Amino acid sequence: MAYIVYGDFNCPYSYLASLRVDEFVRRGGSGIEWRAVEHDRRLPLTGTPSGAAQGEWARELGEIAEVSRPGEAVPEAPPPVVSNTGAAVAAYAEALTDGLADEVRREIFRAIWVDGRHVSSPYEIRRIVAELMYPQASALDHRYGPDLVMAVDAGRVASGTERRFGATVSVLGGPLTVTGQRRIERWRAEWQGLTPVVPAVVRPDGAVLPGLSGLGRLAELLPVAAPKPVVTADRELAKVT
Template sequence: MSLTVYADFSCPDCYLAAHRVDVLRAAGVAVDWRAVELSPHLPVGGRKLSADEQDGLAQRFAELDELLLPGESLPRTIPALLPKTEAAVSAYAEAYGIGVADDVRRLLTALYWQQGADIGSPAVLRGPLEGPILRGTSTVEALRSSGYAVSVDRGPITFEAWRRTVTWHREWAALGSSALPVVLTGGATLSGRDALQRLGKEIDYAQAPIAPAWDDPRRFPPAGTATPTARWVSWCGGRWRRGFRVPAAR
């Protein structure tokens, strides 16, 4: 049975959903992840989270602990910024069309929830995205030669990716569910906690092994490695001879 998931990269529940989708896809289960922007009216630079809001996120992760399967874990560092995720959605929409969607989904999720990076900033995403985008199958010059996936105004580079973001948002809006993630399967529409529980059941059905937590995106390849692995390039960008630093959240 195939599953369709709608999710935003800055949603705590979507972090767990993203990891479970990785497990299912690795086990050969067909899962179509579609990125949507949960809070499109945020300022371009995002919004600093108050101490109460950060406490609320920590509490939400504590509640999600009850749903964890053996081997699963959740981040313990709470970001200081709530980003406007338009740029992240745009990057994912480009990656979706060129065969590197899984890499970019992992990267964007880890950058925000493990590093606190402003994934709404095209400048912040430029270096990390370069590797997976260059490894994709695009014939568009900006993507194929330079690894660009997000324009300066946070939109996609190609019309196809722009149309994809619009379609995903319309589909999600038509479902009438404001809670994310949303999972569609077998004619059922599940959201929030119910969606996470269904993904967990699918993992049980598939008898899929739980993958370890995602690596630090800034980790360098082992000493003496002449050519980095595709996984490392996916995290750190195509020009591996120089590292990159994720700008601190404002």
């Protein structure tokens, strides 16, 4: 059994968990499965100004700053508007079908916590997914042949022209397929049966580590490299003599 991480795109603790999962994979690790959930499904599609809970945001961001490791760029401020992440969760659930789950998870977190984007709209989420499915092309490539078809990484995208344009969520913000819907429902039921907290890290032995304890376990999977020995002047002198 692998580690399982349940996370919410609006949650700064989940953002830090996502950074640690990416770093674990970058170092060659495997065996961590991310499952996206919504901590609060009642958030309006128009968004909620984050200033309405300024004190709570300050406390949460202060906590993740205290537990962050060197090199982990944790946010210092919340996004201006708190998004309804229903469409984001749907896009992530569908991204598993396309083999783009890690990329979609990473880019949605980046859009919210680095760029401060409001991503409640399914069209905004489609834009994020489309940018992953269609690599950026230089204008020079089409200067002399404007009718040339843009390159598509078709080997990683499930069949269907609409999906290749990022339309993996419906215009109402739900998943495009029954498979995606079932994933969302299963993830939420599993998470609610474990804890009301995000992130929630489930160890291979089934133990649940919510919140900061889960972040701590992910940090343990990333041991700090031993410091390089310091060469003193006495040691250098000994080499000479």
